[in-house]
Amino acid sequence: MATTTAAQQRARAKADYDAYLAACPSRELLDRISDKWATLILCALGGGPHRPGVDGSGQPRPMRYSELSRRLAGVSQKMLTQTLRSLERDGLLTRTVTPTVPVTVTYELTDLGLSLHQAVRAIKTWAEAHMDDVLANRARYDDRPA
Template sequence: MATRTAAQKRAQAKAEYDAFLAVCPSRQLLDRISDKWVTLILCALGGGGSPRPGPDGSGEPRPMRYSELSRRLAGVSQKMLTQTLRSLERDGLLIRTAVPTVPVTVTYELTDLGLSLHGAVRTIKAWAEAHMDDVLANREAHDARDA
């Protein structure tokens, strides 16, 4: 049996990722990115959370401070926002930058990896907003049949 380098082993593992398999590590990533707070944070940092979006419904990606994110994401608790930002930083989807001012200025910004995911989650967010009336009507019709 031939010896493989670490890079060859990683390439082989990557080729074998299949989220339908219970042991596949990509399932953890799918679990992470399917979280509503992750989706909304990525959209906000990617420009889709801008109060004044561009003509296509999105603004330019830009850094945001914690307090700005907290205001933008109605209903998120301080604990959940902090945990989600930390997990996104750990996964390499965003970068946290602390500037030594009084008080310290901390901003969050999408990395290239985060930007590559932003387009997909922005599309899902837009789909949900555009089709919510249809979903609500279907739920109501379904519940009426079951009653």
């Protein structure tokens, strides 16, 4: 029986990722990135339209915690902190601490985060553009006879 190196085993495992399988680790990642707060954080840090305070370029830029908190109306401090830590752990954003008084902490998308930003921004844009259709369909569904 032929032996395989650790690199070969990792390459095979990567080739075997299939989110339809219960044991696939990509399911956990899908769970994380489909969370509304993760999606909105990625969109906010990635720039684009509907971004107050940007110089008009719509380019990604670092944001402070307080700025993210204001931008994401309704997010609790606990949820924002947990989501930022999870995204940092996955390598989607970086946290930079600047030793000022008081300490300045900024968050910025990594290259991996920027690549995901394109997909989640498209989903956010779709949801905003089709919300009236979804609400009308929900009303029709709820009004139909049982």
